[in-house]
Amino acid sequence: MDTLSVSGLAKSYGSTAVLQGLTFELRPGECYGLLGPNGAGKTTTLRCALGLTAPDAGTIRLAGLPVPERAREARSRVGIVPQMDNLDPDFTAAENLLVYGRYFGLPDRAVHERIPRLLEFAGLGGRAEAKINTLSGGMKRRLTLARALVNDPDILFLDEPTTGLDPQARHLIWERLKQLLAQGKTVLLTTHFMDEAERLCHRLAIMDRGRFIAEGSPREVIAAHIEPEVVEVYGEPGGAPAGPPQGGAAKDMEQAQPANEHHPLPRERGRGDGSLMSAADWARAEAAQFATRVEVTGETAFCYLTESAPLLRHLAGRQGLRYLHRPANLEDVFLKLTGRDLRD
């Protein structure tokens, strides 16, 4: 296989095992996604694949060559878009491409020929002479993508390519990646954006603490790990914690808020039937009869279910609760498998 194949990859730093026996293979022409929280080992996997970090165990073949033994040669057939831009600030856009092309042993003439096409592809057609510090974040990322193509590689590695970009820029990058995939290139992508993974990846793997915890096409992973539908339930803004039901003629009431309360009470606002509830309390009391699984985070209740109609009917009759009904997506799988705790 002339793309990337990794078998039994293991790497530890001191006593921390960062990669614990990873095995995967890229099929030619596919986009393969590596997803995972911070510290999962995605960037370490990329670095091992490129021969920039020596693994403790495992075999790697990149572009048909063993890594790290022939990593330098293998990298001549790969294009890499790193997480942080590292364009040469002293050069113009065109000079960045020229200088980079030389690292691949390409003669100047050949690179000069490619530069207009590459800039055009990046949407920087008129900006060959632009200095890097005049380019926006999105333009720099597009230029970095163009730079990764200077050697016309068959394999591309992208490390969080749209982090920090606005929606227009993200969509442009996605379109370009789809074009590259249509040309038959193979792409390995790491990302935190589940919509990106769902849009672009033919197959993906979710990593945590150095292991794969889910693998397959986006649909397969969603179907295998989570209920098909989600109803997110929020308390209305101004909704109060449950108290005894107010009798008949409830009017707007102001509740005094002591200034030194650690958790100031929200203001009560009277509603017709007087039932005032937060989503969390509602969920604890009533969600279980409607949903297979319920997660409460702060003031939001996530209800995972197969059949949403009963719950939606129930909520329609409920005052004080707002909801969002949608299909389950990769982010739900991700949070279910890796948890909602921060990974610093």
Added chain:
Amino acid sequence: MNAFRPPSPSLRFIPVWRRNFLVWRKLAIPSVLGNLADPMIYMLGLGYGLGALLPEVGGVSYLAFLAAGTVCFSTMNAATFEALYSAFSRMQVQKTWEAILNAPVALDDLVLAELVWAASKASLSGAAILAVVAALGLVSSPLALWALPVVFLAGLAFAALGLIVTALAPSYDFFMYYFTLIVTPMTLISGVFFPVEQLPAAFQALSSLLPLSHAVKLARPLLLGEAPPAAALHIAVLAGYAVTAFWLALGLARRRLLK
């Protein structure tokens, strides 16, 4: 793989050298001026100022004595600054090294390119000083042209030492240790400003272990029109420093960047 295995660079260091050259070209004039001005001021100020007070030093006028010292001193400073501040900026701040290592360039090639580039820059400034020295009539014979390869070799030695410091430095401030503890004392005991023989024996011995005095012992006779005695020894010491320090710097860089 052991970080301190022997270096195995390839010709891929050339495009990295070219990249540095291209950046330099954009800022060439201020750069050359900077490398030229400082040592010239020392040389002319001390040479004429002190020279008027001093009898012959080492058999010649103080200005003529100082000329060779100045050539070596400026070569050392130029190589050191490039291998320290510029290389560190590329490695740590701009992440240029990271970008280059994503290409089919090994760290061996990259560090060699930085080494040869710093030596090239130093050679340019050394050559410029040599030209000024010649213009002042302080050069007696064409033997002085041999000072150019000496300057390049010295540039390699000092750049290699500088790259060790860069590979270890957590920040720019760290470089002060190197200048204060090594470069400045070395400058004062290596025959740049006065003959080494003026020093107590212990310092003379120390001086002979350090590369700068060897560069001076090659450059001064050449500028004064004589073949340097024990040239092979001095060349060997400079080359030895260049090779050993490069090996060590590369090993440290591998440990820092490729773990």
